[in-house]
Amino acid sequence: MTTLEPRQPYTDAELRQLYPPQLKLQLVQILLRHGERTPVTPRFQNTGLPPYWPYCRAVRHLRSAVLDPDTGEYSYLDWKRRLETFGSDDDSPIIATGPNAELDDICDMGMLTDRGRETTRNLGRRFRDLYVERLNFLPADLTNAESLYLRSTPVPRALESLQQALSGLYPATHRAPDLPALTLLTRAPQDETLFPNDGNCRRFAALSRAFAQRTAERWNNTPRWTISTRSSASGCPTTPASP
Template sequence: MTTLQPRSPYSDAELAALYPPTLELQRVQILLRHGERTPVNARFKNTGLPVHWPYCEAARNFRYVILSADRSWDTLHWKRRLETFGPNDAPALAAGPNGEVDSVCQPGELTDRGRETTLALGQRTRNLYVDQLGFLPASLDAASSHTIYLRSTPIQRALESTQQAFTGLYPPASRAPDLQPPSIVTRSFQDETLYPNEGACKRFAQLSAAFAERTAELWNDSPELAYVNKKIGKWMPKESPIVKVDSHPRLSGIMDTINATLAHGPATKLPSEFYNKQVVANIDRICTEEWFVGYQESNEYRKLGIGGAVGDITQRMVEHVSGKAGSGSDAGGDFKLSLSGCHDTTLAATLTALGAFNALSDKWPNYTSSIAFELFRRKDRPATPVTSSTGAIWPSKEQTWWSSLFSSSSSPPTTSPSARTPIHDMSTSERGRLDDYFVRLRYNDRPLTLPFCQQAGRHLEGDEGLCTLAAFKEAADSFTPKNWKAECSMNLGEPGLRPVVERPPGL
């Protein structure tokens, strides 16, 4: 529910079972939740919880790109201080509980603790894929720069977590001195599908509201919330004195503050009743249902909430297998490992849509949780020739970012015709290219088994956790939208809840 306690590295026996000699690891795509952060809103000030948290040392060390008078690029080293209202509305510097003014965090900002844990995630990733498996090179230079692909949502804490994880994976000493700066791919908010995007998808917002309303009807008068009220209700505001799913603050907002305080120091703690084990368990249970049960019951919810992100992951696997990696507009070249900074809602939505997470019993994802999508090939299958490395995270030494603006390329590349095509619409030869490829998911280093892949013929014989690529694509196809933006504008005003429950593939 809060800080992740990672497991120890895999033993030799575990490595031999997870990465058998008959299979060759081809590509890894990692979705990582950002690290620990401050609450997105200041709540429960009446308990003595400080509004301003002094856990952002990065605020002392910002470096931004600036244009100098001679038209060259330089960096400005500066530190941030926040201003707020003082007595009689006079301006005053925001300060932490002990008077700190130079390390004060913004709401929802990645904290020093969050930087530490995402750095550690990158270090664990290096230990597995570099030190134990030898899958990635120990260092990066111009020749190997295409190895890593970086992606993030446009939310700052996700971007900074991606940077921290990459630094753990390839610390400065492991990068060649003349290596160009890495590219991190982002999208504008209205185009982002790496998290369930209610702000840009009107129909998904309606669906979310419908399931949230149903959760409130089911739980507001329950014994579980009555117990929560008994313990913490006295700190609720007068205008909303009872803890409810849809109170102010909402139950999910209360959980946000509990989680953030649990992850940080003693100067920013709530009263002990907020950490009562049953209070925490009840809140987690109800909020997880509110936010994620829609993925268990509605295919439209799956499509609009997370189908675009799962479709992207699947597309990159198919493009790699077909030898057309890098041909799409967002492919990133034929990378070996990608890191995508995202959110708790991304991870739980992805797992629930694939049937690997139960919104009625599983726990909310911890800070710095991750899902690794691993693509394998039978070793007796000839290697697929790779025809392009367009879009690697580093530009070549011969081409700077400035010169790339004036590239003489005649036209942008087009997407592989089979990359997004549903498997049932692919030709026999296209489907044949997927043979002998397998997909495995690891959630916080725990291998998962997808329900859709348990049937005979849909997994590697003897290991249900290794789904055939064809079966994985079939499952993903079932909730990958054909045109996300267009479908976000469909069915507006229609009921969000339908009488027939549409289970995830395989359930």
């Protein structure tokens, strides 16, 4: 994914226009998309793009909860992950490597990259600058774990992006020492509403088909659609020239 460079922070004049002083705050709601990721499938290898990308240092810093059945206590197992694939010659298993023979830091398909972690952490910092430092919509320190409703889709890169942004909004120095573990909510796929879920909602699927059909009937035979189709096929600009 490409990186979107954010605009400069709002000026004081812009903030006064966006948030008039006579309004009363009811809720702070933040919606964000995941950060930069790797392709969900290997693509464009014929152009020289490597199938495996060494841009995910997080795979060196993994931790799993491990239960001791004798004591009923949990401990932690620290580990790192390498990716295995099939060799091109005889299909024997080999370690996947990056373009310069890197063994570690290899990303899974569709995985949040180091760059994605950086930008979502910086996004959280922008949230803090806006909602804490300038607008005073949120407290400076997080002392109540129940004061936030945190939800993500079940896609790992989305959950990790939420964690990165949250750590920018409330870094460790601004979380109370006795703050309990924060609750991050996810839903089963059939209950997910943070993305179009036509695979699990028949009503939504029917509405999507109806919307697509209505759009096709309205635009398919119009001059603008014809120009766009021809331009896309020829690689020319899709905007009609001004007279």
